[in-house]
């Protein structure tokens with residue numbers, strides 16, 4: 673469903689050249705949740721943004737559902753491929769109701785039956801009709817992220833790109849959102865790339881993952897290899913320890929007993 677082949681992304685700031693992504697290759701099967709894990713600054717978001725068409729200056733070959741991606745993306749691409757960001761506070765317009773937030777993509781893409789689609793999308797993310805005319809400040813962090821997910825699925829996409837979708841949330845809410853994403857993947861047959869600095873989160877959600885460092889993939893792993901301790905790189909082992917140490921509750925809930 674997704675092919676990323678030898679992707680390079682370079683940023684220029686003043687006289688500096690930042691090679692944020694250096695030769696990353698990833699293949700994701702239809703219906704798979706693929707993990708990208710690595711510490712802050714390793715280039716994870718840049719890979720997702722390049723795939724989504726949000727950053728211009730990239731080299732390499734990318735395909736989604738057999739369509740070779742160019743610099744500019746078609747309307748169909750933007751319907752098929754949706755992104756969910758880390759910060760549900762920043763990604764929702766503060767003065768738009770949930771209803772308006774969900775109606776906007778429907779309008780842009782010329783969908784009919786706004787009322788029915790909005791109700792269905794809210795139901796799919798576990799929010800009842802009472803949330804429909806609320807503003808973001810009247811929602812909890814988890815509810816806001818549910819709205820952001822509803823906005824992503826309302827166009828019936830095939831691919832969800834998730835950039836640290838639970839990192840801004842309380843630990844107890846993180847598991848709820850991850851479980852919601854797993855259910856949506858099953859029910860809607862979605863293909864996902866999940867980006868996280870937390871290996872426990874990736875292990876809970878994904879069958880396969882790439883470990884990124886300094887813009888490159890340093891190790892590819894299956895969750896079975898991870899659980900079995902078949903980790904080759906010290907860097908991956910450090911991430912594993914970090915996941916156990918700093919996020920003890922999540923690690924216990926998701927990785928160790930998952």
Ligand code: ADP
Nearest residue numbers: 683685690692711712713714715716717718719
């Ligand atoms: P991650 O998501 O893994 O934390 P990013 O992909 O956000 O990492 O960033 C990778 C590198 O690219 C970092 O060094 C970051 O500072 C740099 N970078 C990201 N976006 C930009 C940008 N728009 N302009 C300049 N540098 C950027």
Ligand code: MG
Nearest residue numbers: 716717718835
């Ligand atoms: Mg990031």
